[in-house]
Amino acid sequence: MRYILSVKDLYMDYGQGNVLNGISFDVEPGQIVGYIGPNGAGKSTTIKIFLGIIPNYTGKVEIFGEDIRNKYLYKKRIGYVPEIIELYESLTAIEYLNFVGQLYGLSERQITKRAMRLIEMFDLQEAINSRLSTYSKGMRQKLAIVASLIHNPDLLFFDEPLTGLDANSATVFKELMKELKNEGKTIFYSSHIMEVVERVSDRIILLSQGTIVADGPFEELAQKLKQRNLEELFNQLTGFTNHQDIAKEIVSIIKGERDE
Numbered sequence: 495m496r497y498i499l500s501v502k503d504l505y506m507d508y509g510q511g512n513v514l515n516g517i518s519f520d521v522e523p524g525q526i527v528g529y530i531g532p533n534g535a536g537k538s539t540t541i542k543i544f545l546g547i548i549p550n551y552t553g554k555v556e557i558f559g560e561d562i563r564n565k566y567l568y569k570k571r572i573g574y575v576p577e578i579i580e581l582y583e584s585l586t587a588i589e590y591l592n593f594v595g596q597l598y599g600l601s602e603r604q605i606t607k608r609a610m611r612l613i614e615m616f617d618l619q620e621a622i623n624s625r626l627s628t629y630s631k632g633m634r635q636k637l638a639i640v641a642s643l644i645h646n647p648d649l650l651f652f653d654e655p656l657t658g659l660d661a662n663s664a665t666v667f668k669e670l671m672k673e674l675k676n677e678g679k680t681i682f683y684s685s686h687i688m689e690v691v692e693r694v695s696d697r698i699i700l701l702s703q704g705t706i707v708a709d710g711p712f713e714e715l716a717q718k719l720k721q722r723n724l725e726e727l728f729n730q731l732t733g734f735t736n737h738q739d740i741a742k743e744i745v746s747i748i749k750g751e752r753d754e
């Protein structure tokens with residue numbers, strides 16, 4: 495198997511026109527791919543198709559060398575941190591991880607050992623028996639990260655994984671991505687935090703209005719487009735140049751200069 499993830503002519507329409515307009519790319523094992531694009535570009539939709547949550551797409555997606563349509567087993571080898579985390583509010587953290595671990599086919603002993611240690615690593619040990627309804631945003635995020643990793647997956651999909659994490663935890667998470675990559679894991683990472691994407695990704699895929707407008711290592715894209723950082727590159731490729739005018743206009747509105 496040359497590619498761990500292979501996407502060919504992927505289209506998605508929720509009923510109001512194409513959200514994905516025929517995207518194609520292949521990912522080799524052991525890469526960190528930064529998947530970026532403006533709000534509404536179609537990033538989460540793409541990831542949900544990969545996870546088998548959205549079935550009514552057209553095109554072909556292969557994961558671990560197999561077409562994912564109507565397949566389930568591949569899901570045991572992937573981990574996912576969603577953009578919006580919905581946990582089972584009435585469960586405690588340990589109950590939740592037991593539930594997730596069982597879905598992945600781990601033994602009770604494996605789950606308990608891994609869950610306890612992972613929870614400590616993310617400094618959640620004091621809340622291990624608290625119901626998830628009492629968890630803060632950052633605590634939920636940490637638990638979602640633990641749940642995505644507990645079964646030692648080969649392919650990880652992270653959709654805004656740093657949301658709500660404090661600076662220390664974010665640093666741990668960035669290091670963790672490097673370690674996972676060293677272990678040969680593949681990471682498909684969607685985020686709006688350009689500095690982090692630029693730093694951690696081996697390759698950037700930029701999606702705009704459901705179409706891939708750039709695909710390659712950051713250095714290569716930056717050289718080609720004569721930009722110094724990913725934020726500028728993003729602005730250029732998405733045709734966004736009026737940020738100063740917008741900021742000035744906002745200030746002008748709140749000062750009442752547009753009240754008339």
Ligand SMILES: Nc1ncnc2c1ncn2[C@@H]1O[C@H](COP(=O)(O)OP(=O)(O)OP(=O)(O)O)[C@@H](O)[C@H]1O
Nearest residue numbers: 508509513531532533534535536537538539540577
């Ligand atoms: N369940 C749905 N039903 C109808 N339209 C949807 C649904 N989910 C997403 N969309 C639409 O599809 C488009 C792409 O949404 P998507 O969430 O994939 O974008 P995104 O790139 O992840 O955006 P963001 O950066 O804001 O998270 C948007 O126009 C959105 O309104």
